[in-house]
Amino acid sequence: MATLRTTTIGSLYRFREDLLESIDEAIAFQSSLGMDIISDGEQRTDMVSYFAESLSGLSVSNGVPFIADKVELKGDASDFSKVKDLAYIRSKHPDMDVKVAITGPTTLGMTCGSRSAGSHYGGLRDFTLYEDIADALAPIAESLADLGAHVQIDEPFLSQGYGDIKERVALLDRIADGLPVERTSVHVCGYVGRYGVLSHLMRLENVSVVSLGFAGRQERPNMDVLGDARFSDNGKLLGAGCIAVTPMSENEVGDAESVCALLESTARAVGPDSIAYAHPDCGLRVTGKSLVAIILRNLRAGVDLFGRG
Secondary structure (H helix, E strand, O other): OOOOOOOOOOOOOOOOHHHHHHHHHHHHHHHHHHOOEEEEEEEOOOOHHHOOEEEEEEEEEEEEEEEEEEEEEEEOOOHHHHHHHHHHHHHHOOOOOEEEEEOOOHHHHHHHHHHOOOOOOOOOOOOOHHHHHHHHHHHHHHHHHHHHEEEEEEOHHHOOOOHHHHHHHHHHHHHHHOOOOHHEEEEEEOOOOOOOOOHHHOOOOOOOOOEEEOOOOOOOOHHHHHHHHHOOOHHHHOEEEEEOOOOHHHHOOOHHHHHHHHHHHHHHOHHHEEEEEOOOOOOOOOHHHHHHHHHHHHHHHHHHHHHHH
């Protein structure tokens, strides 16, 4: 069996006060723990504020994002903070396998619009809000791909289910149109067996990897719906979340054996050749700092144990 690659979902805690030093340390930290695809670590801010501070029409007040006007890309995509950070990483590590996450339109729109959807939109149900966000994100995704990154679209809110779930999932293809499909993925937290979420994700044309969690309390039921997804028949690969990110102490961190067991279960459900890589269930930004290294170390050990089996 070929060695399974490892990665993170994206976010890590802030390492240093200086941004570039913090990025350097985030890269070195992941590499030292055996991650094969390295994330930018999201060292500036959280997954919503990145975009609320950088897209016209989105604003942040007292740390709370909201929609102020029509959402559009502000300036050139190369000026976006994540693109700048990737360019910095590339200047120091030109051949490194790097993944950068962008927050999808449903999650971004729902989070910012929950406080205020602004006068331009008719509330959270106005689908043009999400279309505008998708159109603003597309050039950013393209710029990241042009710099050789794996582009991951984060859409945790999709698991909540919506009457227009088909249209919301289709927005991911709109963002990913023209990107290298082999380097484009979507990550959805929570349970994806309701509302047809997983079946719609399987129909995406411009995304090759669907990343899901299986270790956390909300994510464990995902194992029951994997077989129905028919990953290989749909030309998709699975990003397998096989260790939880919510432990409160070292004793609660999943060990190598539990990681291996989850990977064996996913391999039986989708076939070992349909697993793209292993990762934690979700981002690690709010996980206890003392536990993050243990989580990633146990992830690596569990993947190695799986490979020996």
